[in-house]
Amino acid sequence: MPLKPEQIAEFKALGYVLVPNLIDPSMLDNWRAQIRAKFGDLSDPVQQNAAGPPQQHREDITILRGFRFSPEETQLVNQPKVKAIVDHMGEGQFCGEDGNLRLLLPESECKWHLPERGHIDGYLGKRRTMPFLLGLATYIYDVEPRGGGTVFWPRSHIKSWKFLRKYPHHLNHSFKDHPEYLDMVKDIQPVELHAKAGDVIFWHCNILHETSQNTSNNIRHGLFARLQHKDQETFRDEIPDDLWKRWRI
Ligand SMILES: O=C(O)CCC(=O)C(=O)O
Numbered sequence: 744m745p746l747k748p749e750q751i752a753e754f755k756a757l758g759y760v761l762v763p764n765l766i767d768p769s770m771l772d773n774w775r776a777q778i779r780a781k782f783g784d785l786s787d788p789v790q791q792n793a794a795g796p797p798q799q800h801r802e803d804i805t806i807l808r809g810f811r812f813s814p815e816e817t818q819l820v821n822q823p824k825v826k827a828i829v830d831h832m833g834e835g836q837f838c839g840e841d842g843n844l845r846l847l848l849p850e851s852e853c854k855w856h857l858p859e860r861g862h863i864d865g866y867l868g869k870r871r872t873m874p875f876l877l878g879l880a881t882y883i884y885d886v887e888p889r890g891g892g893t894v895f896w897p898r899s900h901i902k903s904w905k906f907l908r909k910y911p912h913h914l915n916h917s918f919k920d921h922p923e924y925l926d927m928v929k930d931i932q933p934v935e936l937h938a939k940a941g942d943v944i945f946w947h948c949n950i951l952h953e954t955s956q957n958t959s960n961n962i963r964h965g966l967f968a969r970l971q972h973k974d975q976e977t978f979r980d981e982i983p984d985d986l987w988k989r990w991r992i
């Protein structure tokens with residue numbers, strides 16, 4: 744089941760698309776059971792810490808590092824409806840393994856606000872381990888508004904591409920803090936993508952996005968996978984004259 748034409752149009756225009764209901768409820772139950780079996784009761788702060796310490800810059804984020812669902816058929820990238828869409832978007836050229844499970848802990852007493860800045864997963868400064876990628880995100884439990892949905896800056900993938908066309912040497916830097924880039928994206932209203940468990944967000948590697956804040960009472964369980972292009976080494980420094988050159992949509 745590939746994307747519908749209007750979903751492709753949305754992905755191209757906004758830089759992301761949220762597709763409802765791509766994971767079977769039985770698989771969601773399987774994932775929840777695997778997480779419980781491995782980490783116990785994650786609502787207990789001691790268990791959260793044991794599963795992965797808070798991030799230095801964000802005490803409310805814990806990444807369950809290195810954890811992968813098993814067997815492989817249970818991984819996000821191998822869910823039939825997800826795989827069909829990924830294969831369609833890149834004609835089978837996107838590959839990679841399951842991503843990180845990121846917990847966003849509730850701060851129910853805090854006032855919710857949008858993040859001020861975003862980051863870009865592709866073109867990651869000097870290391871640039873994955874310059875070209877397709878991002879996937881799903882939530883393992885429903886995420887309500889202000890409950891920790893990832894925030895995206897719509898259409899910023901096009902701004903990133905235009906910036907790099909003008910300043911190709913910035914491929915080697917993290918250009919997201921460049922004054923001219925900041926000026927290009929300053930009028931964009933970021934959007935919090937809250938969603939039901941099992942909806943999947945597909946996003947372009949140039950899109951600005953950021954972890955939000957969770958003022959609900961529930962832990963946000965986010966599963967994020969980054970699928971690289973299998974031939975990325977052959978075009979590592981390319982800034983294409985057509986943004987959709989390597990895509991098949
Ligand atoms: O935690 C989030 O909502 C965003 C995660 C993210 O930026 C990433 O995995 O690349």
Ligand SMILES: [Fe+2]
Binds near residue numbers: 862863864952
């Ligand atoms: Fe990211």
